[in-house]
Amino acid sequence: MLWYSAAVMVGLFALIWSADRFVEGASAIAERAGLPPLLIGLTIVSVGTSAPEILISVMSAVANSGELAVGNALGSNIANIGLVLGTTLLITHIALRRGTVYADLPLLLLVVLVTWVLLSDNELSQKDSWILLAFLVLFFLRIFRQGSTIENGQELRDIPEVGLLRAWASFLGGLLLLIASSRLLVWSASNIASSLGVSELLIGLTIVAVGTSLPELATSIASALRGQADMAIGAIVGSNMFNILLVLAIPGLWDDLALQSAVVGRDMLAVFLTSFLLALAAAWRWNGDLEVSTLSRGTGVSLLTLYIAYYYVLFTQA
Numbered sequence: 001m002l003w004y005s006a007a008v009m010v011g012l013f014a015l016i017w018s019a020d021r022f023v024e025g026a027s028a029i030a031e032r033a034g035l036p037p038l039l040i041g042l043t044i045v046s047v048g049t050s051a052p053e054i055l056i057s058v059m060s061a062v063a064n065s066g067e068l069a070v071g072n073a074l075g076s077n078i079a080n081i082g083l084v085l086g087t088t089l090l091i092t093h094i095a096l097r098r099g100t101v102y103a104d105l106p107l108l109l110l111v112v113l114v115t116w117v118l119l120s121d122n123e124l125s126q127k128d129s130w131i132l133l134a135f136l137v138l139f140f141l142r143i144f145r146q147g148s149t150i151e152n153g154q155e156l157r158d159i160p161e162v163g164l165l166r167a168w169a170s171f172l173g174g175l176l177l178l179i180a181s182s183r184l185l186v187w188s189a190s191n192i193a194s195s196l197g198v199s200e201l202l203i204g205l206t207i208v209a210v211g212t213s214l215p216e217l218a219t220s221i222a223s224a225l226r227g228q229a230d231m232a233i234g235a236i237v238g239s240n241m242f243n244i245l246l247v248l249a250i251p252g253l254w255d256d257l258a259l260q261s262a263v264v265g266r267d268m269l270a271v272f273l274t275s276f277l278l279a280l281a282a283a284w285r286w287n288g289d290l291e292v293s294t295l296s297r298g299t300g301v302s303l304l305t306l307y308i309a310y311y312y313v314l315f316t317q318a
Contacts, residue, residue: 071204089300
């Protein structure tokens with residue numbers, strides 16, 4: 001048990017570190033190939049920051065541990081809003097633009113509701129996965145349109161200026177370590193579930209989900225301390241979209257996956273409530289004169305309270 005726990009920690013650390021190397025290498029290669037920085041930011045960087053969850057999902061599907069991937073996808077969504085955003089709002093308020101309030105957050109809610117309906121039969125089928133991937137295409141169209149009209153003050157992640165050889169080494173090394181560390185994490189998490197006599201779903205919702213959300217938490221807090229907390233919202237919405245439309249969809253592409261009833265009645269409910277509370281707070285605080293909505297500390301307290309309540313339910317039902 002101790003060895004498996006250590007393997008989880010090593011796997012999480014390696015997964016997060018290798019994802020950064022992968023993104024940096026891919027971005028530098030794309031820049032040298034002549035792709036515009038905006039296109040790189042909206043594609044390679046956006047997908048690359050979700051690389052840990054994506055690779056865990058793939059390895060879970062290959063290892064017939066689909067529940068671990070489902071738990072990771074849904075648990076990461078809950079943690080991103082409840083833990084990451086809630087904690088950030090305790091430090092500072094966040095101003096949202098019209099596009100976030102009236103386009104991005106409603107779209108996220110729509111995706112959550114569609115996913116809830118698709119999983120209502122307690123099964124993630126291949127048909128369900130293809131529907132989710134179709135929505136992913138629509139989401140990409142949305143971010144491309146959004147990218148063509150980036151608002152003042154909004155920045156994309158800097159593209160590192162490195163040599164071509166170093167860029168390829170970072171890209172290939174990061175990719176190989178991503179694959180190896182995700183495989184180690186899935187193996188160790190599955191063995192912990194067996195040792196404790198709990199489901200892989202629970203391990204995915206807790207240890208794996210929180211672990212893969214820690215980088216977002218650190219980044220959001222750092223941004224808040226620098227007075228750039230508004231950047232956290234875009235990252236969280238984008239990450240949650242990828243978690244549902246890609247990470248969750250992957251296990252179903254292998255084969256139809258039977259789900260515990262708790263996924264629909266407990267976990268998807270928590271995903272919806274956190275997303276709905278965020279969207280409601282954003283719309284409620286909208287100031288039409290200033291063309292901005294401000295999320296305050298009260299919203300952060302509400303999100304964290306909901307997150308803690310979910311964990312209480314999760315462990316009392318375990």
